[in-house]
Amino acid sequence: MSVEMIFALVIATAALVAIPGPNVALIAANTISHGFRFGAVTVLGTTLGVAIQLSIVVLGFTALLTFVADAFLWVKWAGAAYLIYLGIKSWRERADMLENAEASATPLRSLFWQGMLLAMINPKTLVFSAAFLPQFVSDQSATYALAQPALLYLLVILGGDLCWAALARSATPLFKSIGHLRHKLTGTLFIGSGIGLALARIER
Secondary structure (H helix, E strand, O other): OOHHHHHHHHHHHHHHHOOOOHHHHHHHHHHHHHOHHHHHHHHHHHHHHHHHHHHHHHOOOHHHHHHHHHHHHHHHHHHHHHHHHHHHHHHOOOHHHHHHOOOOOOOHHHHHHHHHHHHHOOHHHHHHHHHHHHHHOOOOOOHHHHHHHHHHHHHHHHHHHHHHHHHHHHHHHHHHHOOOHHHHHHHHHHHHHHHHHHHOOOOO
């Protein structure tokens, strides 16, 4: 890739990361609820999920996954239902539980897998990646040609999502100061990420 192409890919990907979607909503919710470390682990999970999607794109299996996507719709709906459940649960939490948020007993690994699953089963992200990355390679018939922009794309997403987690962490003291509204916000973010996943479609 030329320097110009690298610069264009970084700018385009950064612009995409700046537009929050289900992944960002989940990252922000976990950060506000449990702390930055938990948000960062969620970012690692979502990044792995995107990496799995990118490997499918790089290996040229996108058409196959699109063909069988309907067979796995129940996975997407189950994930959306789970996120909405978390949102409702957060809405119902008491304000006096805020003091224990930083010492959350939530296992880090559960947030990692939560993030990975959300990113991996989002069909809209997969199809977008399949249409976006080939624009930055000259020889689209070579697998290695897509690998380089895919790696750069992934690194920018990782850095951008960590920035979202840091932003959510910086806002946490504000939400602590307004008590129960913190849970309302995190609940809304969870529900929003669930709805975003439910509404995702693969265009045929």
